Amino acid sequence: MARADDRTLQSAPPEQSAPPEVAGLAGETTVALPVGEGQAAAAGGEPTREAPDRAGDYRLGSALAEGGFGVVYRGEHAERGTPAAVKVMHPELALHPDLLARFEREVEATRRVRHPGVVEIFDVGRLADGRPYLVMELLEGADLAQLLRDRGRLPPEEALAVLEPLCSALQAAHALAIVHRDVKPSNVFLCAGSDRPRVVLLDFGVAKLLDAPGPALTTSRHVVGSPSCMSPEQLMSRPVDARSDIYALGALTYTMLAGEPPFSGTSLVVLRQLHLFASPPRPSARARVSPSLDRVVLQALSKDPAERQASVGEFIAGLRAAIAAPRARGAGERRAAVGIHVEVHADPGALEEPDAALLDDFEAVLPLALGALADAGFGAAVEAGTAALVTADRPLDPAADKAARRRAVDAALSLMRQLDARAGRDPRVHVRLCVHAGELVAGADGALAGGDLLELAAWVPEGTAHGVFASPAVLDGLGIAAQPAPTSRRPSALLRVIDAERP
Known part of the structure; x- marks a missing residue:
C-alpha cells in the first residue's frame, strides 16, 4: 500500500490508499499547515498539481498515492530501467520551512539507518519548479494494517515473525540516536515474494534525531504522530527517546494479538485521555492468548517511560519468552x-x-x-x-x-x-x-x-x-x-x- 496522507491530533481525515500490491516510503504524519501559509508555488502565483514527467535520472509514470503531504509516483531509471517509487512534495507546501525540514529529516534518518528493514533511498533532489523529491525502492506487498483488516488478529507465533525483524530495524535506528515516533500497523510493510516476507518499517519523516541540532517538529500547537499509538510523553509534547517507540511497539503488539488497539475512542479528545490516564485491558481478556503475554505488553504500555522495557531488545526477548512459555504449562x-x-x-x-x-x-x-x-x-x-x-x-x-x-x-x-x-x-x-x-x-x-x-x-x-x-x-x-x-x-x-x- 502506498500512502501520502497527513494526520494530526487536530484533524483525522481518512487514509488515502493505493492498490496494495505496490508501496514506497509514502506514509505521512506531520504538523498541520497553517491557513494562508505556503499557498504559492516556488515559481510564484497559484500552485499547480501538474504531474512531472521526470525527477533527476528517473522517468515518472502513474501516481501510486496522493495525500496532504505529496504524491508518490511509479518511477523508472532512464538508462538502467530499474523501478522505483518517487515521492514529490505538493507545490503549495514547498516553501513552508517546517515541512521542508520534515522532508529533509526523512531523507537523513532513512539514509543513516542501513538495514534490510528500512527502505533504501536511491536519490534526492528538486524538480525544476522547486519541489523536493525522494527516490526509493519500490516495494510489493501490503502493509500490516491491511493484513489485520483481513485477518482480525494474528496467532502469537505469526505476530512474533513480524515483530522480530521490525524490532531489529528499530534497534538499528536507536543505535544511531533516531527515534521513529510513528510505529503503527500502516507503517509496517510486508513484502511479497517469499515464505517469510521481508518486513520494512516505513516513514521516518517524523523521526526524532536526538543528536541533531535545530528545532523539533513538535510544537505547542501540534503533536506529531498518530494518536492510536502515541506515547503519553508525545501527547504532552514532552521530550522523547527510544522508550516512546517501545510504547508504540506495545500498542502495535496488542493490536496484532487482540485484533483491536488497546484504546479506541470516537473523538481524539477521548483517545488522548485514555492514553494519558487509563489502564488498558489485558490482551488475554480480549483474545485467547496466554496471560504470560500480558506482562510484557502492558509493561511496554506503561505511562511512565522509566517503567517500560529499557530497550527494544529487552522487549522482543520478553515477548519471545512469553510466547514460548505456554507450551510448558498446562491449562488453568x-x-x-x-x-x-x-x-x-x-x-x-x-x-x-x-x-x-x-x-x-x-x-x-x-x-x-x-x-x-x-x-x-x-x-x-x-x-x-x-x-x-x-x-x-x-x-x-x-x-x-x-x-x-x-x-x-x-x-x-x-x-x-x-x-x-x-x-x-x-x-x-x-x-x-x-x-x-x-x-x-x-x-x-x-x-x-x-x-x-x-x-x-x-x-x-x-x-x-x-x-x-x-x-x-x-x-x-x-x-x-x-x-x-x-x-x-x-x-x-x-x-x-x-x-x-x-x-
Whole structure:
C-alpha cells in the first residue's frame, strides 16, 4: 500500500490508499499547515498539481498515492530501467520551512539507518519548479494494517515473525540516536515474494534525531504522530527517546494479538485521555492468548517511560519468552462467576469540545462505580478507560448460586440508583450496567486467562442505552421483571431489568 496522507491530533481525515500490491516510503504524519501559509508555488502565483514527467535520472509514470503531504509516483531509471517509487512534495507546501525540514529529516534518518528493514533511498533532489523529491525502492506487498483488516488478529507465533525483524530495524535506528515516533500497523510493510516476507518499517519523516541540532517538529500547537499509538510523553509534547517507540511497539503488539488497539475512542479528545490516564485491558481478556503475554505488553504500555522495557531488545526477548512459555504449562483452573460490565457514555458530539462540568462528571462516574461494586464484593477484571468489568465467584450449590446472581442484580440496581442521584450529574452523561453469569479461566500464575465472561463482544451489546441489563443466565429463576433491550447493530440476548422486587 502506498500512502501520502497527513494526520494530526487536530484533524483525522481518512487514509488515502493505493492498490496494495505496490508501496514506497509514502506514509505521512506531520504538523498541520497553517491557513494562508505556503499557498504559492516556488515559481510564484497559484500552485499547480501538474504531474512531472521526470525527477533527476528517473522517468515518472502513474501516481501510486496522493495525500496532504505529496504524491508518490511509479518511477523508472532512464538508462538502467530499474523501478522505483518517487515521492514529490505538493507545490503549495514547498516553501513552508517546517515541512521542508520534515522532508529533509526523512531523507537523513532513512539514509543513516542501513538495514534490510528500512527502505533504501536511491536519490534526492528538486524538480525544476522547486519541489523536493525522494527516490526509493519500490516495494510489493501490503502493509500490516491491511493484513489485520483481513485477518482480525494474528496467532502469537505469526505476530512474533513480524515483530522480530521490525524490532531489529528499530534497534538499528536507536543505535544511531533516531527515534521513529510513528510505529503503527500502516507503517509496517510486508513484502511479497517469499515464505517469510521481508518486513520494512516505513516513514521516518517524523523521526526524532536526538543528536541533531535545530528545532523539533513538535510544537505547542501540534503533536506529531498518530494518536492510536502515541506515547503519553508525545501527547504532552514532552521530550522523547527510544522508550516512546517501545510504547508504540506495545500498542502495535496488542493490536496484532487482540485484533483491536488497546484504546479506541470516537473523538481524539477521548483517545488522548485514555492514553494519558487509563489502564488498558489485558490482551488475554480480549483474545485467547496466554496471560504470560500480558506482562510484557502492558509493561511496554506503561505511562511512565522509566517503567517500560529499557530497550527494544529487552522487549522482543520478553515477548519471545512469553510466547514460548505456554507450551510448558498446562491449562488453568475454571470457575463459575458473575460479572457486571460498567460503561460510561456521553451524548453524540458532547466530548468533541467538552466543558468542565461534562468532563468532571464523565471522569468521576467509573471510579465511583468501581468503589461501590468493590464494597459489594466484586473484584476488577478488566478496565478500559470508560468501561470496566468486575466479577464475583458463583458457588456450585444451586441455591447459593441463585443467591449470588440475585446479589449481582441487586448491586447493579443499587449502583444505578446511586449514580442517578450523584452530585453534579450532567444530563449528557449516561451509564449502562450489564450483568452476565458465565465462566472464568485462570492461568497457572493465577491471572485470568479466558472464559466467556471475558468475551465481552459476545454478550455486551452495542449502543449507549442508559440502565441496567441482564442476561437470561443471570435472571433464570429470580422472578425479576424485564423487557427486551433496545435493538442495536449487533443483536443481544440481554434484557432491561425493570423490577427487582423479590417475588
